[in-house]
Amino acid sequence: MELICPAGTPASLEAAVEAGADAVYCGFRDETNARNFPGLNFSRHELRKGIALAHRHGVKVLVAINTFARAGSFGLWQAAIDDAVAAGADALILADLATLDYAARHHPTQRLHVSVQAGAANPDAIRFYAESFGTRRVVLPRVLNVMEIASIVRESACETEVFVFGGLCVMEEGRCSLSSYATGQSPNMNGVCSPASHVAYTEREGQIVSTLGGFTINSFGKDEPAGYPTLCKGRFNTPKGSGYIFEEPVSLDAAVMLPALREAGVTALKIEGRQRGRAYIAGVVRSFRNILAALDEGHRAPISGLAAMAEGQASTVGAYRKGWR
Amino acid sequence: MPEPETTGLLAMPPRLPPWLSRAMEPLPLAPLQPALALMLACVGRSYPDLYDRLGEHAEKRFGVDPTDLPLAFVLEPRPGRPVARAVRTLPAGLDTCIRGPLAGLIGMAEGTLDGDALFFSRVLWVEGDVAASLALRNAIDDARIDFGKLLLGGFGPLGARLAEFIRVRMRARPVAGGSSWN
Structure with a gap:
């Protein structure tokens, strides 16, 4: 399984690459991505340099352009797509139908991933994106248990990517108001x-x-x-x-679910946290890289020991193990 | 199968021993001021991207309060005319203030500790303009500054030893286990 790691700054991208990421995801310094926070994200120049650095180490860069385009300002999203493609992005992570349509029409060879923000949580929705826009991978919403994920994998030609660590949203990704x-x-x-x-x-x-x-x-x-x-x-x-009443302040830590997720046929594991610092990126990525290495060698997954990085200092396996059902 | 191992992460910065804080209390702040000004000018020259990341927040007035030291710092990054000074207590009217133990502040600034994790564990706290603090945190995290050396360099050899002492202590602390929600 691929390890997909966050980067909010060029320094974080470098930290993720050094810590063993297979791919790094990042966004531009504007409202085209879902981590438009003060002091965060990449200029066009920084993205080009970051992609070059990652590629030198055999690491892919996925560019998140995963907000929903504002009426009358679609040019901002078009420019982000064009510039990410020109910079050499290995894939674009998109949610809005308009951005998916634009990317598919204007950059037909560009690899496209469906963002978690699209909320594609069943085979029909995933098939629609794949057939309409040629999307190759879907980032699944954090509402599914492992059996449901396995079922989606069986019924979809699309690769699947699931979150394994980091902040959780209420279960209305892309629709929360x-x-x-x-x-x-x-x-x-x-x-x-x-x-x-x-x-x-x-x-x-x-x-x-x-x-x-x-x-x-x-x-x-x-x-x-x-x-x-x-x-x-x-x-x-x-x-x-x-x-x-909505949810506890806890972070997702699905390290113990990795064998089951692999068994389910998941392609890639995603770590949340582009808003976090280099220490988080380096620590969490290295920890999951070690866990994956142990699993590959037939050992049991080491305990991640990432509690201190978790929101509220507590962790959950989230919907992967739906104990309330 | 072999037993699983714990891959721990360091997150809890130590507090300076009270005797050290007391020992620093009589030290005059005046010799520190030119060193701080020099440090900030050096940072401005060496890390121009930092201002790019700070954006509009470069004009804000930041308070940095190491809660285990008998002094605090006022920082005004303004491009071309930055100001940094040490004070006994932070003045009123600052845009934002970041409080926490010195080791936590330095660890976050140097990128060895995660600011959000320090916030979650209540080691670090922010008052005032949260966006400005966030921009400063992100800008410094990206700049990869040896902040400990810069910040404490004004104290000469004592500052350098203090920075090294803090760095060694930070490395030595294992993390406490957290709870599982489900």
């Missing part, structure tokens, strides 16, 4: 969930209180682990009690 509701900006349209410009932390009665767009979303005691300041990770008061 929580950030939009609170701030007017969303990962789907603006490339940023819960933008930092709308986040504030204040100390109140010994608690750290986080707000997003003026909404209080959480408060943490002195030594309580924290999560990202997103509405989906907020704690709310309801008539039935108080707590995390």
